Amino acid sequence: MNQTMKGILWIVGAVVVVGGVYFIISEKNGDGGTVKIGAVLGLTGDGSFWGENARNGINLAVEDINAGGGINGKRMDVIFEDSKCDPKTAVSAVQKLIEIDRVNIIIGDICSSPTLAMAPIAESKEKVLITPCSESYKISEAGDYIFRTWTPNNRQAKTIAKHAFEKMGLRKVAVLRINNDFGNSLAGVFNEEFEKYGGIIVADEKYPQESRDLKTQLLKIKLVQPDGVYLSSYQPDGISAIKQMDQLGMNVKILATSGINSVDDFFKPLGSLADGIVFADLKDSTTPEFRERYSRLYNKEWPGMGSCASVAYDDVFLVAEGMKKIGYDATALKNFLYSVENFSGISGQITFDRNGDLDREHSIFVVKNGRPELVE
């Protein structure tokens, strides 16, 4: 008993001391020389590709804002917390940001499930939560204080279904989808839309997220001889799927999602197999200067719109703009965000609808010589 009590006292003592010191030295927003905002991103684990790029985008924006005089003379500062794309960890992180760091604005997450877990907290504490690019349509209804600089995921599936039927003339399409939120919601909308135009979904196969051997599913698809395959996948599994389709001698049109739009991580590893892949994505409006700066700073090719870096950059600028005009109050900032009209960000024009979502048109791209080219 003695030992237990001692141990517990030590741990509790450590928490109180560390937390207390931190609490005292952390100043209230806007009081001192800095303005703080928080960011909760999946910096490690499954979603780290997006988390890291979003963090880079945020860092770039903060650099630019501070170089341009900060927020009415005060420096802007971002506190990053890792969510590991896990709802429970994200909730811990957002509580810490709100309670200890006393931020009024939180940017994050990219994965949908942490965003959905954080939304009720942000809503009840009346803090603004802006997700750069979580896709779940559930986020539209998550609350007044929840924004996203992205469109809900049903849009791109509608666009590509229309293109496949009307422009490519496909009639029999098979669907191969990753069995998670992302894959299922896209494939669901695709099926519905494609059949509405009069097409037939001849097969609909699922695979688990970690799965890399998709031959069973592909053989079933091969049997029904589709004109095209809609591949609702992420990157590593998408690469396996396309390579295995080639090994099985399947010569079909490949339709894909915005999730694969990356030269370094998807088109290059596939080589010539990538040519001819058709997918829908938001048009990348970043300037060549921005892309070049990004690749120089982070030592990799600009990872594209889908990496969330450019929208994360815009999120910070939007918030800074609001803070310059109306101060740090979260409710005032929320109202400011709803009133924003055609804000020119580097990712394009930004106007939120009444759900706090962006309404942007998707464009169709086709891969040629290992690079995506705009079709329409």
Place this chain on the structure above:
Amino acid sequence: MEYLIHLAILFAIYAVLGMSLNLVVGYTGLLSVTHAAFYGIGAYATAIFLTQHNVNFFVSVVIGVILSGIFSLLIGAVLSRFRDDYYALASFGFNIIVFSVFLNWQDVTRGPLGIPGIARPELFGISFSSNLSFLALSVAVLLGAFFLSRFLVDSSFGRVLKAIREDEEAIQIFGYHTLSYKLVIFSVAAMMASIAGALFASYITFIDPSTFTLMESVFILAIVILGGLSNLKGSIMGALFLILLPELLRFVGFPSDIAAQMRQVVYGVILILLMLYRPQGLMGEYKL
């Protein structure tokens, strides 16, 4: 303050999980790696009955406990055919099966989309919607679980469990039907885990299958081993340690570019050091 309350709630939930698993792993010596399955069954039962059928939280908890009890009897009956390492392997097979059911039975669990908007508990007009009242509820559950577990392990029933751990054949010779002892303790632990799951679902208000993976079972097992096998207070300490350590590391001033990765490395190193220098755990009485 809310942040500390939040951590305290998570701690209480994991302490219940750790303690209940300790009954199986520490006291009875069955290396079960399937606890997250029962945790998940409790969470899903509560979430589904609460959101889709408007059943009261406490009634859904009871349904969850019953479901978990039934499944644990079935799973336990199969598992009791295995021993030692094989037991561990077979048990994690069950975790994977249950996880796949959460993921693929989409009409009921909504699969990977998860279930959002789970309400906080309410009883006779008292609502546990504030975090402080929810903490009170969680601590009450923790105390309940603690006293129940202590009662079990201090009773003659508990002595048979420890005897099974030390030498199952010997205790069989004395005429004890060890299978039923193992089944009972496995079910009791599973039912406790399902209550923890119910608390988790209604606290976070959103669940998806990713919370109930094999890794979660391993995490709970880590609480048990780190805290100390065959010591209930040890599991409470283990939960406190494993929940607070990553949060404390948030306050260590790593450079922001590598902070997230560094925290995980440090977390891992601390665990390894702890196991090197205290292989019996913080306050364990028995080594695996």
